[in-house]
Structures are given as C-alpha cells and as structure tokens.
Amino acid sequence: MDTLATTLDAVCLASEMILESGGETYRAEDTVERMCQGLGIPKVDVLALPTGLMLTLTLEDDSSISRIVRVHSRSIDLGRMDQCNDISRRVASGQMSAEEALRALREIKRPRKEHRFLLIAASALSAASFTVMLGGSWLDFAVSFFCGALVQLVLPPLAQMRVPPVISSMFAGALTTLMALVGRMFFPAVTIEPIISGAIMPLLSGWAVTNAMRDTIRGDLVSGGARVIEAILSVMMLAAGIGLVLSAWGGIRV
Amino acid sequence: MSWWIQLLSCAVAAAAFSVLMHQPWKTIPVSALIAAAGYGVFLLLGKSTTGYFWATLVIGICCEICARVMKRTATLFVTGAIIPLVPGVGLYNTMLYVVRGDYYQAVNTGAATLLGIAGIALAITLSTVLFSAFHPRKKKAKPC
Numbered sequence: 001m002d003t004l005a006t007t008l009d010a011v012c013l014a015s016e017m018i019l020e021s022g023g024e025t026y027r028a029e030d031t032v033e034r035m036c037q038g039l040g041i042p043k044v045d046v047l048a049l050p051t052g053l054m055l056t057l058t059l060e061d062d063s064s065i066s067r068i069v070r071v072h073s074r075s076i077d078l079g080r081m082d083q084c085n086d087i088s089r090r091v092a093s094g095q096m097s098a099e100e101a102l103r104a105l106r107e108i109k110r111p112r113k114e115h116r117f118l119l120i121a122a123s124a125l126s127a128a129s130f131t132v133m134l135g136g137s138w139l140d141f142a143v144s145f146f147c148g149a150l151v152q153l154v155l156p157p158l159a160q161m162r163v164p165p166v167i168s169s170m171f172a173g174a175l176t177t178l179m180a181l182v183g184r185m186f187f188p189a190v191t192i193e194p195i196i197s198g199a200i201m202p203l204l205s206g207w208a209v210t211n212a213m214r215d216t217i218r219g220d221l222v223s224g225g226a227r228v229i230e231a232i233l234s235v236m237m238l239a240a241g242i243g244l245v246l247s248a249w250g251g252i253r254v
Numbered sequence: 255m256s257w258w259i260q261l262l263s264c265a266v267a268a269a270a271f272s273v274l275m276h277q278p279w280k281t282i283p284v285s286a287l288i289a290a291a292g293y294g295v296f297l298l299l300g301k302s303t304t305g306y307f308w309a310t311l312v313i314g315i316c317c318e319i320c321a322r323v324m325k326r327t328a329t330l331f332v333t334g335a336i337i338p339l340v341p342g343v344g345l346y347n348t349m350l351y352v353v354r355g356d357y358y359q360a361v362n363t364g365a366a367t368l369l370g371i372a373g374i375a376l377a378i379t380l381s382t383v384l385f386s387a388f389h390p391r392k393k394k395a396k397p398c
Contacts, residue, residue: 202271
C-alpha cells in the first residue's frame, strides 16, 4: 500500500521533471491528473506554470494535502520527457505502484553520462547542414561546422556558471558572427549570410514558440504568455549579439 | 543549388538537431523525413510568407499521424521537424539592415520574418486542434 507521502512525491517529481525538460504545462498537469487517477486519489487540483507547480490532493475523508514545487532550470530534453510520460502512463493504467514509479523517476532524474562529444558533433553537423540548405558552398559548410562546434563547446560551461539563458544566447549569436567574419578574413570566398543564418538556426527557439502556442490554445494563458516572452527575449538577444559584432567589425564591410 | 541537396541537407540538419535535443533514437529518422517533406513544400511554394503556413501544416499533420502510429507524443516529432522552417535568414538580414542604418529595409524584413513565425505558430496550432478534436481514444471531453 502506498503512503500518501510517496504518492505525492512521485506525482510531484514526474511533473517537475516534465517542466524541467521543456514539456508543455498542460502535459505536466495532465500527468498529475492521470497519475492520481491511477493511484486512487479522488480529487486533484493542479496548476502548472513554466516556473513552478502547485497541487492539492483531496482524499475521501475531505482532508487535503498541498505542495508547491519550484522549477528553476529549464532546458530541452525530449528523451527524459518521453520517459516520464511513459511512467505516468503506466501508473495511470495501474501497472505501477507509486513506490515503483518514484524509484524509476529518481533513476531518470540522476544525471546520466553526458556524451559531450556526440552533442558537439551534432551541433556542428546541424549548423553546417543548415548552411548548405540555405545555399552555402562546401567552404561555408566547413566554417559553419566550426561555429556549431564552438557554440556547443561554450554554452554548457556558461549554463553551469549560472549565466541566464538569454545572456548566453546573445553570447552565442556574437560568437557565431565573429567566427564567420574571421573565417572570411582567411578565406575571402566565404559568404557570410548562409553561415550566420544556418548556425543560428539551432539556437532560435522554434520549439519555444510552438510550445507557447500549444499552451495558449489549451487555455493556459499565463504560461503561454510567459513562454512567448521567453522566446521573444531570447530571439532579440540573439539578434543583438549578431548586430553588436557586425557593427564592431570596423566600418561594416559586410 | 539543386533541390535534392537542399532536401538532403535539411534532413541531416534536422536529425542532428534532434540528437542535440536528446530525442529518442527511434523517432529521429521519422522526424528528419518529415522535416525534409515540410521544407520541400516550402520550396515548392517559392519560400513565400504563406509558404511557412502550408509547410508547417503539412509537418504538423504528419507529426500527429506518426505520433498516433508510434504511440508517442507529437511534441517529440514536431521539435525536430519544424526547425528547418525557422526563419534564420530573415533574422540575420534584419540585423544587418539595422546595423547599416537602413531602417526602412530593416522594418520590412523584420515584419516579413515575424509574419513567417506567426504562420508557423498558426499552422502548428491548427494541426494540434484538428487532431485533438478527432482523437479516437479520447476518454472524455475535458473543458479547456
């Protein structure tokens, strides 16, 4: 028999992890409701925001228990979100008890072995392929490859130093532009436009806009609006980074 | 630039981006294919502003179908598939005009870029709503 504390822990952990890995807020709320249904909690009220989570479980004897969870860091980790989803689905269908779910969720939460090299390679290949897609030559491909690798090399340490994400996105824009301009200094045949546009594509938060729209449409106006602001801010900072470096690169011979 | 190089690089880029987002391995090829299909539609429509809308609609519908077939959430597929459509060129050119002091062109390009993003958002919303309205295994209609 699951104790109430275990149930609450499992439910909170699951939805907290979904929010942390960039899931939509309605998904976090759905998870709580579905898990509680599976665990036999008669009534649950939950409000999820991108930055936190509040929930109240009401039991059969009309006693209730509440908890607030603050979500500090948000990044995108679709794999983790998928795993949480899977567990919550199993709990909802009664295949898993709260205690098993809690154990499984803690297992997921543990920082896994980061394949740093894989991520750097993925970032580089992504940036470089976008450059070719936007009409870059193979020389541009090479320069953009370095841009993508460098950005992925620099961003995680910045995140560890608790630099706000909007600032690091400005930094990434500046870095990309600088790399492209330096690249052209050495190889005059390099075209700047596809390199910068391609290399910033992985940084543009297309997912943020889509998630924001999904939240807004579901009626979660607060989290939808908050996410729109987050997306706009991050794009503007990225653009600022590009613009600052472009204008600083003497006399603009772009 | 021949079209197949663009589509191929688009698929590779989307796949690499999906790896970056820690997408489950099984879903990555699907995501890349949908991305290429969507970008193909975008190219066919001549990279116009409305092209963003139609291409995203195709992507959204494909993703929802794949989500139903593979029993995963559509978000997994959409994140990788949508990324080639994000208007990076528009953003860069807007900044370039701002830096040059050509504000007329900057506003022009910026507005077109924003419209593109709005089209993407609208289409993704439509496809989601379309499919959540006709969900075959929906338990009960939840007021939202």
